[in-house]
Amino acid sequence: MTETRSRPARSRLAEQVRPERPFARFRWTVTLVLTALLVWSSATVDASWGRLTEAPGRAVGFAQTLVANASLEPLGVALEAMWESIAIAWIATLIGAVCSFPLVFLAAGNLTRGRVKQPVRQLLNVFRAVPEIVLAIALIPFLGLGPVTGAVAMGISSIGTLGKLSAEIVESIDRGPLEAVEASGGGRLTRLRWAVLPQAMPEIAAFWLYRFEINIRVSAVLGVIGIGGIGGFIAQAVERNVFERIGLGLVVVILATMLVDAISSRLRRRLIEGPSPAAQARRERASVAGAEHEEDPE
Amino acid sequence: MSAPTGERPRRPSPVASARPQRRPRKPPPQPFTLLGLVGLAAFTLVTAWDWVLGIGFNPIALPGELADSNPAMVEGLFNITDADWRADYAELLRTHFTDPDSPWLLSLDSRIGSGLVETVQIAVLATLVGAAVSLPLAVLNSRLGAPNRTTHAVIKTLNNINRAIPDVIWAALFVVLVSVGALPGILALTMFTIGVVVKLTSDVVDGVDLGPVEAARAAGASHAAAMRTALVPQILPSFASFSLYAFELNLRGAAVLGFVGAGGIGQAMNYYWSQLDFEAVSVIIFVYLVLVVIVEQVSISVRRRLV
Amino acid sequence: MIQFESAEVTYPGGVHALQGVDLTIDDGELIVVVGLSGAGKSTLIRAINGLVPLTGGQVTVGERTLPGLGRRELRELRAEVGMIFQAFNLVHRTTVLSNVLMGRLHHVPSWRSLSGLYSPEDREIAMQALELVEVVEKAYVRAGNLSGGQQQRVGIARALAQQPRVLLADEPVASLDPPTSHVVMRYLQQINRELGITTLINLHFLDLARTYADRVIGLREGRLVYDGPAADADEAVFEEIYGRSLTADDVLEAQGGL
Ligand SMILES: Nc1ncnc2c1ncn2[C@@H]1O[C@H](COP(=O)(O)OP(=O)(O)O)[C@@H](O)[C@H]1O
Numbered sequence: 129m130t131e132t133r134s135r136p137a138r139s140r141l142a143e144q145v146r147p148e149r150p151f152a153r154f155r156w157t158v159t160l161v162l163t164a165l166l167v168w169s170s171a172t173v174d175a176s177w178g179r180l181t182e183a184p185g186r187a188v189g190f191a192q193t194l195v196a197n198a199s200l201e202p203l204g205v206a207l208e209a210m211w212e213s214i215a216i217a218w219i220a221t222l223i224g225a226v227c228s229f230p231l232v233f234l235a236a237g238n239l240t241r242g243r244v245k246q247p248v249r250q251l252l253n254v255f256r257a258v259p260e261i262v263l264a265i266a267l268i269p270f271l272g273l274g275p276v277t278g279a280v281a282m283g284i285s286s287i288g289t290l291g292k293l294s295a296e297i298v299e300s301i302d303r304g305p306l307e308a309v310e311a312s313g314g315g316r317l318t319r320l321r322w323a324v325l326p327q328a329m330p331e332i333a334a335f336w337l338y339r340f341e342i343n344i345r346v347s348a349v350l351g352v353i354g355i356g357g358i359g360g361f362i363a364q365a366v367e368r369n370v371f372e373r374i375g376l377g378l379v380v381v382i383l384a385t386m387l388v389d390a391i392s393s394r395l396r397r398r399l400i401e402g403p404s405p406a407a408q409a410r411r412e413r414a415s416v417a418g419a420e421h422e423e424d425p426e
Numbered sequence: 427m428s429a430p431t432g433e434r435p436r437r438p439s440p441v442a443s444a445r446p447q448r449r450p451r452k453p454p455p456q457p458f459t460l461l462g463l464v465g466l467a468a469f470t471l472v473t474a475w476d477w478v479l480g481i482g483f484n485p486i487a488l489p490g491e492l493a494d495s496n497p498a499m500v501e502g503l504f505n506i507t508d509a510d511w512r513a514d515y516a517e518l519l520r521t522h523f524t525d526p527d528s529p530w531l532l533s534l535d536s537r538i539g540s541g542l543v544e545t546v547q548i549a550v551l552a553t554l555v556g557a558a559v560s561l562p563l564a565v566l567n568s569r570l571g572a573p574n575r576t577t578h579a580v581i582k583t584l585n586n587i588n589r590a591i592p593d594v595i596w597a598a599l600f601v602v603l604v605s606v607g608a609l610p611g612i613l614a615l616t617m618f619t620i621g622v623v624v625k626l627t628s629d630v631v632d633g634v635d636l637g638p639v640e641a642a643r644a645a646g647a648s649h650a651a652a653m654r655t656a657l658v659p660q661i662l663p664s665f666a667s668f669s670l671y672a673f674e675l676n677l678r679g680a681a682v683l684g685f686v687g688a689g690g691i692g693q694a695m696n697y698y699w700s701q702l703d704f705e706a707v708s709v710i711i712f713v714y715l716v717l718v719v720i721v722e723q724v725s726i727s728v729r730r731r732l733v
Numbered sequence: 734m735i736q737f738e739s740a741e742v743t744y745p746g747g748v749h750a751l752q753g754v755d756l757t758i759d760d761g762e763l764i765v766v767v768g769l770s771g772a773g774k775s776t777l778i779r780a781i782n783g784l785v786p787l788t789g790g791q792v793t794v795g796e797r798t799l800p801g802l803g804r805r806e807l808r809e810l811r812a813e814v815g816m817i818f819q820a821f822n823l824v825h826r827t828t829v830l831s832n833v834l835m836g837r838l839h840h841v842p843s844w845r846s847l848s849g850l851y852s853p854e855d856r857e858i859a860m861q862a863l864e865l866v867e868v869v870e871k872a873y874v875r876a877g878n879l880s881g882g883q884q885q886r887v888g889i890a891r892a893l894a895q896q897p898r899v900l901l902a903d904e905p906v907a908s909l910d911p912p913t914s915h916v917v918m919r920y921l922q923q924i925n926r927e928l929g930i931t932t933l934i935n936l937h938f939l940d941l942a943r944t945y946a947d948r949v950i951g952l953r954e955g956r957l958v959y960d961g962p963a964a965d966a967d968e969a970v971f972e973e974i975y976g977r978s979l980t981a982d983d984v985l986e987a988q989g990g991l
């Protein structure tokens with residue numbers, strides 16, 4: 129069967145010309161560059177690769193030590209440190225949200241001219257570009273070393289990311305309502321209130337929450353330079369071999385972060401998708417209760 | 427969130443033919459909105475207040491605190507308003523860029539120079555290894571790509587745990603396992619890369635065109651072959667873009683690793699900080715910042731072309 | 734030979750998409766399945782390669798009988814049955830040749846399919862399939878850059894690369910304009926005639942059905958309501974199948990005039 133099929137009788141087949149296989153320049157370039165990077169980095173970096181083979185064995189031993197030393201005694205301190213990380217992240221997110229909000233509308237191309245937009249975007253980019261740890265170190269001479277320093281450093285960083293991404297959300301809104309408000313004589317603020325915010329606000333707010341999730345991780349990272357929180361707690365425990373603190377700290381940071389992520393992502397979904405159809409129907413039923421005439425379907 | 431209703435005339439409808447209609451009552455405000463606002467305000471007060479559960483963040487006093495600084499540190503780190511300081515700093519940078527005898531020069535084997543190079547190496551290796559591992563994991567982390575529900579659930583939970591452990595903590599743990607140096611840094615950022623890339627990429631999987639996957643299945647392809655030929659080409663640009671994004675994040679993350687002994691520029695930063703040599707810290711910050719910004723610009727322009 | 738015996742398909746939502754279908758299709762036949770949208774045409778076709786599981790009765794394709802095939806046997810069955818889709822279902826970002834090579838997936842070892850390093854023999858089969866539908870000159874072009882008609886020909890080539898015994902086409906021309914529809918139908922007819930592949934095509938347009946089919950099968954609400962030679966399927970038969978009088982929407986030629 130196969131033979132008959134791969135040998136069709138028609139002469140039209142003879143007239144066709146098979147193309148040459150083209151040289152995949154892009155693919156080769158990428159492969160070469162990545163391979164070169166890999167070779168250069170792994171050959172020159174000062175890493176003792178041999179230790180990798182011992183790592184699994186050590187990991188088992190380390191895990192056993194953690195289990196053997198498991199204790200709920202430091203739970204209070206660990207929870208306190210975790211809460212501090214969350215608090216730092218929350219304040220940082222608020223700083224970012226509050227300060228970026230007015231800038232968003234100046235950085236959105238569909239609301240302002242390029243002359244305004246570009247400098248605001250650049251400002252946001254500067255905030256975004258500086259790593260949090262650099263900001264934190266730079267703030268130490270002014271605020272000392274503590275949670276507020278971390279919150280302000282992360283807040284400044286958040287202004288950059290939140291501003292940029294919110295501006296992109298605003299730029300993606302439907303133009304229709306903007307024109308409708310304009311056509312009915314609405315001014316700049318009216319347009320913001322009735323055409324821009326209703327469309328962009330749920331997504332922007334969802335983005336604030338998402339940034340909060342990220343900031344919890346960042347605040348844990350900044351913990352190691354001494355701003356407080358769970359990061360410093362665990363790092364110090366590791367440094368001093370306080371095993372019951374390492375194990376408990378890990379459990380606390382994993383559970384707390386996953387919990388906050390779960391709550392936050394549910395809130396985000398609720399913000400973007402609106403109330404569940406069932407809840408919506410209940411509210412509508414309540415509001416038209418008693419009406420004898422059905423609402424016009426259109 | 428509602429459309430503007432405007433003022434309705436209170437007279438009967440001028441259109442005689444309109445059938446009589448009952449106006450609905452205004453629905454009560456959404457409980458979600460109300461509870462949300464109250465909850466957020468309470469949470470903010472609790473976390474901002476200066477007490478056991480708060481960090482003592484006072485936005486009104488903040489400008490005052492900022493003005494009241496530690497002069498010695500400011501002097502060293504950045505006294506940008508002072509013209510003399512600026513001139514000194516420029517001179518400092520110039521000599522450290524050019525003077526071969528400077529102890530923390532950017533010559534590649536000085537503390538700063540090697541730290542910077544090591545930071546780049548750590549970021550490169552962690553991104554390459556992490557991204558390579560992430561592609562199959564991202565496929566398994568999606569509903570479409572997982573061969574069965576158990577695999578999906580296990581991979582998802584493991585990656586959520588991975589993402590919940592901050593990269594420095596990974597670094598600290600790897601220092602225990604493989605001792606200090608660049609290796610624990612590479613391993614820590616590899617874990618971080620996997621967390622970011624798997625999460626973002628598997629979100630893209632749920633939005634792909636299912637047609638080709640169905641075609642592959644209809645041709646009798648195995649699950650793995652169907653995913654490789656019909657799914658992977660569709661998610662590849664997003665995957666590449668997320669990997670580059672992870673590289674940017676890794677370069678930033680690599681600075682902090684040194685504080686727990688996992689190599690990179692953070693080690694130099696930590697060293698000079700403990701020596702109270704703020705000028706050196708300042709130079710590190712400056713050069714590192716330049717590096718981050720350059721890499722980010724390149725990466726962003728590549729990513730824009732990808733997707 | 735394909736044989737339906739009291740085949741039933743009830744979807745999870747409770748829709749009876751196929752009810753007590755008995756049908757025998759001989760090797761080499763070209764059958765067009767007609768029916769209104771929702772009549773169960775796609776379900777009938779997908780029951781043959783197990784994309785839709787039967788909930789009652791059985792379907793025999795060659796020596797294999799559904800349901801009751803293991804995963805492996807099901808894949809073997811699918812490899813012998815090529816499928817062509819309304820939306821073409823090509824991977825837009827890869828080349829035409831890579832898409833056609835998907836038809837070889839069952840035949841190549843997994844290290845080849847996972848690495849994309851297909852053997853010269855498989856490439857040759859794919860190239861010949863492209864030549865059969867006369868798009869071989871596009872072999873290294875991104876599939877997404879082709880016109881609709883070209884994409885569907887690539888879809889046919891992909892099915893041919895399986896070297897199938899049966900071809901299933903689910904509304905293959907519904908996304909194409911009238912002239913292109915005829916081109917695609919002619920390729921399917923030629924393939925059926927020249928290669929002797931049993932071919933089932935879902936169609937909506939009665940003139941296309943009458944022009945290209947040997948035999949027409951009519952479905953209404955999941956039941957077989959007509960089965961006869963295409964020559965006998967006149968307008969009265971179609972009105973019977975559709976359960977309503979014919980409109981311009983049911984004739985392809987009328988579409989071009991709009
Ligand atoms: N995956 C599915 N789940 C539930 N119902 C389905 C599904 N696919 C098709 N149906 C229903 O089965 C019936 C037949 O569908 P289908 O075979 O696609 O008809 P046709 O191809 O003739 O338009 C329709 O009522 C359709 O709504």
Ligand SMILES: [Mg+2]
Nearest residue numbers: 774775776904
């Ligand atoms: Mg259909």
